Amino acid sequence: MLIHPDKLKTLAERVLTLEADAVARLVARVDEGFVRACRLMLECQGRIVVLGIGKSGHIGGKIAATLASTGTPAFFVHPAEANHGDLGMITDRDVVLALSNSGESDEILTLLPLIKRQGVPLIALTGNPESTLAKAGDVHIDVSVPQEACPLGLAPTSSTTAQLAMGDALAVALLEARGFTAEDFARSHPGGRLGRRLLLLLDEVMHTGEQMPRSAPGDYLRDALLEMSRKGLGTTVVVDAGDRVLGVFTDGDLRRALDRQVDVHSARVAEVMTRECKTIAPGTLAAEALRMMQQHKINALPVVDPEGRLIGVLNMHDLLRAGVL
Secondary structure, eight states, rough: OOHHHHHHHHHHHHHHHHHHHHHHHHGGGOSSHHHHHHHHHHHHHSSSSEEEEEEHHHHHHHHHHHHHHHTTOOOEEEEHHHHHTGGGGTTOOOOEEEESSSSOOHHTTTHHHHHHHOOEEEEEEOTTTSSSHHHHHSEEEOOOOOSSSSSTSSSSHHHHHHHHHHHHHHHHHHHHHHHHHHHHHTTOOSSHHHHHHHHHGGGSSSSSSGGGGGGGGTTBBBHHHHHHHHTTTTEEEEEEEEEEEEEEEEEEHHHHHTTTTTTTOOGGGTSBBBBBBBBBBBTTTTHHHHHHHHTTOSSSSEEEEETBEEEEEEEHHHHTTTTTT
């Protein structure tokens, strides 16, 4: 059965509008209950144990993963498995976050007496404030929605989107409260591009020793060009006798010198170099070096010690090869 493209677009727009409205309505639900939930999780000496069944279980797994990756230790337990032994994974140092749109999921309700007997704080995240789960919780967060985006009103759509958004709100609030930093985030994301951006230091990719292009201010321009060509970084760093950086001579400086008809055989590099050049300190994240280079529209950075002495040169291509860009 073929459906007209306009009809498909209309259906998609309806879904997105309904789900956006469901999320927007959550703003008014960020109340004292939300604050108490955050405090319970911040004071937790163990881990946040997330429970959910069906589609709420899938959302619960994602919420647990987001919490764990942003400084709040958490894991997901399937309620059916908890009824058959996995409840032993919950200790009296933990906090339980239970998700159920109806608040009447049998698999979760069966666990409530055992959770209460253990004295574990319970945060209920439901779409029904009058439900059994909502009333059993030490804290209830209301994520009810006016209607599901499913035209049959059956498939969890708007309700699961609301659960997910509120879970993100909890995770980000806790992240800020803990003072969680990009470096903290990197420690739990060491792999792939994200890990490289957050963990890689420029020291690991910069050119050092004989690989560094450098010239003296009294060098002839032609010799500076040869140094640039040999080292292949599109620049040479101009240093004094103590290796302190005085400036840089780049491809751009060369073009400007040629425009002024400067004689490359008789001119000295000090006459055409950029004196107020940007530098960066060792130990800086490569991602920060990239940000600085993009901001100032430069392709290379001298790396200097606290006394301004040259210890390395970083090129944009080094960051490309390292996967930072």
